Amino acid sequence: MRWYITVEAVRQYMRIQGYVGSTDGPIFDRAAIELEDLCDQAELKKEWAHDGKPRQLWQVRAMVGDYRTRLELTVAMEPRPEGPLPQLVRVRDKGA
Numbered sequence: 760m761r762w763y764i765t766v767e768a769v770r771q772y773m774r775i776q777g778y779v780g781s782t783d784g785p786i787f788d789r790a791a792i793e794l795e796d797l798c799d800q801a802e803l804k805k806e807w808a809h810d811g812k813p814r815q816l817w818q819v820r821a822m823v824g825d826y827r828t829r830l831e832l833t834v835a836m837e838p839r840p841e842g843p844l845p846q847l848v849r850v851r852d853k854g855a
């Protein structure tokens with residue numbers, strides 16, 4: 760795994776996919792696994808700093824229902840107390 764995936768990122772992915780569930784249980788776990796697989800396929804598109812903290816923007820193609828779309832993944836690069844890996848902090852559907 761290249762990043763930690765935040766609970767909020769999984770929730771955002773669940774909303775995009777139309778999954779109904781909470782932050783625990785089989786639906787959440789399934790969404791987290793799907794998102795992890797998509798992260799492994801993502802391509803780096805841009806790097807910048809937000810409030811002096813480095814960020815990266817990645818994109819990946821994904822199926823949402825019956826259509827293919829682009830997901831935009833925002834990764835915070837600064838070290839966190841949770842561990843040394845960057846964190847996936849936002850998932851957005853950017854359309855085809």
